[in-house]
Amino acid sequence: MNAGRLKGSTKRKPAKAESAPLAELRDIGKTFESGITALRGVSFSVRRGEFLSILGASGCGKTSLLRIAAGLLASDTGSISWKEGTRPRETGFVFQEPALMPWATVGANVRLPLRLLGSDDRTAALRAREILTQVGLDKFADTYPHELSGGMKMRASLARALIVKPKLLLMDEPFAALDEISRFKLNDELLAFWRELNCTVVFVTHSVFEAAYLSTRTLVMSPRPGRVVEEIRFLPATERFDPQYRTSAAFAARARKLSDALERAQ
Amino acid sequence: MKRDFTAPLVTLAILIAAWEFAVRFFAIPPQVLPAPSLILQTLAADSALLFGSLLVTLRITFFALLLATAVGVVLAVFFSISRFAERALFPIAVIFQVTPVIAIAPLLLIYMEPANAVLACAALVAFFPILSNTALGLASADRQLRDLFSLYDAGWWKALLYLRLPTALPYFLGGLRIAGGLALIGAIVGEIAAGSGGAGSGLAWRIMEAGHRVNIPRMYAALVLIVLAGVAIFAALSWLQHLALRRWHASAIAPE
Numbered sequence: 001m002n003a004g005r006l007k008g009s010t011k012r013k014p015a016k017a018e019s020a021p022l023a024e025l026r027d028i029g030k031t032f033e034s035g036i037t038a039l040r041g042v043s044f045s046v047r048r049g050e051f052l053s054i055l056g057a058s059g060c061g062k063t064s065l066l067r068i069a070a071g072l073l074a075s076d077t078g079s080i081s082w083k084e085g086t087r088p089r090e091t092g093f094v095f096q097e098p099a100l101m102p103w104a105t106v107g108a109n110v111r112l113p114l115r116l117l118g119s120d121d122r123t124a125a126l127r128a129r130e131i132l133t134q135v136g137l138d139k140f141a142d143t144y145p146h147e148l149s150g151g152m153k154m155r156a157s158l159a160r161a162l163i164v165k166p167k168l169l170l171m172d173e174p175f176a177a178l179d180e181i182s183r184f185k186l187n188d189e190l191l192a193f194w195r196e197l198n199c200t201v202v203f204v205t206h207s208v209f210e211a212a213y214l215s216t217r218t219l220v221m222s223p224r225p226g227r228v229v230e231e232i233r234f235l236p237a238t239e240r241f242d243p244q245y246r247t248s249a250a251f252a253a254r255a256r257k258l259s260d261a262l263e264r265a266q
Numbered sequence: 267m268k269r270d271f272t273a274p275l276v277t278l279a280i281l282i283a284a285w286e287f288a289v290r291f292f293a294i295p296p297q298v299l300p301a302p303s304l305i306l307q308t309l310a311a312d313s314a315l316l317f318g319s320l321l322v323t324l325r326i327t328f329f330a331l332l333l334a335t336a337v338g339v340v341l342a343v344f345f346s347i348s349r350f351a352e353r354a355l356f357p358i359a360v361i362f363q364v365t366p367v368i369a370i371a372p373l374l375l376i377y378m379e380p381a382n383a384v385l386a387c388a389a390l391v392a393f394f395p396i397l398s399n400t401a402l403g404l405a406s407a408d409r410q411l412r413d414l415f416s417l418y419d420a421g422w423w424k425a426l427l428y429l430r431l432p433t434a435l436p437y438f439l440g441g442l443r444i445a446g447g448l449a450l451i452g453a454i455v456g457e458i459a460a461g462s463g464g465a466g467s468g469l470a471w472r473i474m475e476a477g478h479r480v481n482i483p484r485m486y487a488a489l490v491l492i493v494l495a496g497v498a499i500f501a502a503l504s505w506l507q508h509l510a511l512r513r514w515h516a517s518a519i520a521p522e
Contacts, residue, residue, distance in 0.1 A: 072413045093417050099410035103432045103514045112428070116418035144514045160414075 021045040022083055022168065022200050023069070029077035029225075030064050038064045040225040042078070046168075051194055051201045053211040055258060056221030056265070062204040063096070065226065066172050069202065087168065089117070092161030094174040098153035100145040100160075107132065107141035110159045117164065127163055135159045135189070151182035158186070162193060169194070169201045176206070184246070187213055208262060212254040213246065220261040230261045300483040305490060308483040316472060316484075320491045323468040326453040327446075327499065330388030334445055337389070338396030339438065346404040346430060347422070356401075363394040367452055371459030380460045384468070387456030392449035399441030403434025436515050439507040446499040454492065469495075 028042040038061035046052055046069075056062050067073035069080065071087055082088075092113075100109045107128055114124040132138045135155040145153055154174060161169060175183040191214060194201050205211050211218045220230040234254060245251055282302050288294070289301035296304055309316065341359070345352035367387050374383040407429050415425045457470035469488050476484040512518040 067413065070413075070417060072416055091417060093414060095410040095413070097410060099408055099414065101411065101429070101432065103435070112414070113418050115428075116415065116420040116424060146514060146516070146519060 019047045019049050020083065022048045023087070024081045024083075025069065025078065026080075027078035028065065028068055028075045028080075030061070030068065030073070030075050037225040039068075039075070040227055042226065042228055044219055044228055044231070046200060046202060047217075048083075048200055049198060051191075051203065051214055051216045053203045053205055053215035053218040054221060055205055055208065055211045055218050055262060056226060057223055057262075058206055060221045060223050061226030062206075062221060063172050065221075066170055066202065066204050070170050088166070090164045090167045092164055092166035092169045094154075094157055094161045094169070094171040096173050096176065098145070098150075098157040100153060100156055102145055105142050105144060106137060106148070106156050109145065109156060110141075110163055113160060113164050124163075128159075131159045131163050132156075134162075134193075151178055151186070154178060154182070154186065158190070158193075162197070165197060166199050169197075169199050171201065171203045173204055173206065175210070183210075190214065208255050208258045212251060212258050218258060218261075220258070220265050222265045229265045232257060232261055297480060297482050300486055304483050305486045308487040309490065312484055312487060316469070316488055316491055319467055319469045319472045319488070320495060323450070323453055323457070323470070323492070324495060326385055326388055326456075326468065327449045327495070330385050330453060331392055331442075331446060331449045333385070333389040334393035334396055334449065335442065338393045338441070338445075339400050341397050342400035342404055342434070343426065345401045346426075352401070359394060359397055362390060367391045368455050368459060371456055374456075375460055384453060384456035384460055387459070388449045388452030391452035391455075392445040395441040395444040395448065396438065397441075399437045399444075400434050403437025404430045406437070407433045436507075436511055436517065439503075439510060443500065443503040443507060446503045447496055450492070450496050450499060 023046045025045070026043050028039055029037070030039045031037040042061075042065060054062050054065065064073060068075045070091065070093060071080075100106070101112070104112075107125075110132060111124040111128045114127060129138065129141065132141055135158055137152060137155055137159065140148065140152065140156075145156065148156065157174070161171075175186050178186065187210065190201075193199075201214075203211075203214060216234055218232045218234075219228045220232065221227065222229045286302050289299055300308070341355070345356065367390055370390065371383065371387050374386050377383070378386060404426075407425075411429055412425070415429055420428070453468065454470040457468040458474060461471075461474065469492050472488045473485050476482075476488065508518055
């Protein structure tokens with residue numbers, strides 16, 4: 001394993017293969033009715049194919065930022081421009097909680113996005129079986145969410161996001177509530193999906209280790225009102241798919257770098 | 267849903283036995299307090315009359331509940347669409363709810379056919395818990411799921427059908443269970459208010475009629491049927507609730 005390739009490169013230093021931007025967010029600001037200013041002057045771009053983490057302490061407006069990016073929440077100031085005019089139709093969203101419909105089976109939950117997008121039942125059923133197999137829930141299609149463990153619920157939630165074959169995958173601290181073993185496993189699987197689907201991921205997290213493990217680029221946010229205070233880039237590291245990576249010195253160095261940046265942001 | 271009915275049944279049996287014993291021991295005349303055995307005999311002797319009346323009352327209750335459900339659910343959906351409609355109409359629904367139906371019944375009897383007025387009384391008291399519970403349920407859809415629906419541009423109709431209505435179902439069924447008992451009460455109150463001017467064939471009318479004739483055992487017999495009807499309605503609606511929710515809702519899932 002070539003450890004040198006894992007070294008992070010800090011901002012200002014041009015990355016080697018700069019991919020085309022997918023979206024440009026400019027000067028995003030949001031103040032809620034309660035008077036709390038969640039975001040102020042947030043600008044960044046999302047590049048095609050990257051794994052972008054947004055790292056910040058709880059309450060720094062990360063969730064609002066992600067919802068604004070998805071078009072689910074209107075910002076007070078600023079604008080988002082998508083390279084193709086609109087957000088990709090094939091967008092997946094994974095929430096903080098599994099957010100499964102308790103009255104529907106796992107299969108029906110996973111099929112929901114296709115159903116809402118108007119695809120026919122046969123296609124949806126086929127695709128659901130496929131994706132459930134990929135996340136290891138093929139035997140649970142007819143089970144109700146309450147019968148699943150927390151990790152399995154999150155897998156179902158992930159499957160629901162992946163069923164549309166997303167070009168853009170938005171994730172809001174999806175694994176924060178899971179035990180470490182499940183989280184590690186899901187992180188690895190997420191990377192595999194990211195590589196296989198060749199999609200763009202925007203991943204909100206408060207975990208330095210998750211950001212270090214997963215992302216090709218990390219935006220560090222200040223506490224409320226949230227601003228992007230630092231951008232840390234890593235070279236795309238295929239070595240991350242190595243099971244040893246989590247214990248490597250390169251990983252520790254990355255985590256340290258992010259941790260320091262987060263410290264500076266406070 | 268597994269329930270043990272032993273304790274309440276034994277309690278009830280003891281109470282009835284004590285009643286029977288007291289009537290016999292103190293030789294209370296049946297015009298004052300009939301023994302349970304006499305009530306049972308009366309029930310058997312007057313069965314054609316009383317069960318016919320029971321059917322009348324049950325039919326009113328059933329249609330009132332149906333009407334209350336239709337109006338309550340449609341209004342609740344309307345409220346979920348328009349905040350303005352909710353603010354404008356909900357207080358009026360509250361006014362109907364807090365006004366005793368017995369006070370409205372005489373007016374209804376002036377404006378409507380007696381049969382319709384009785385139905386209206388029953389529907390009026392039954393409709394509020396359905397409206398308020400369903401409205402609460404429709405507004406309780408999970409925020410993240412709502413986000414998911416807007417992410418895929420699901421319109422209002424799909425969100426209602428696939429998200430809001432299923433979310434509201436347990437709330438609605440809870441309201442329905444309360445409304446069932448209220449509809450019976452409303453039907454009885456309506457019948458009493460209608461009195462001899464009404465169609466005069468429901469159980470409440472039998473009680474009044476028997477009262478005028480000082481036929482106390484028959485009053486009790488009719489009362490027993492009303493009680494049984496109320497219990498049966500509650501049991502039926504609980505069973506419906508159980509059937510609808512047993513696969514997924516926290517209220518119906520047995521702890522591991």
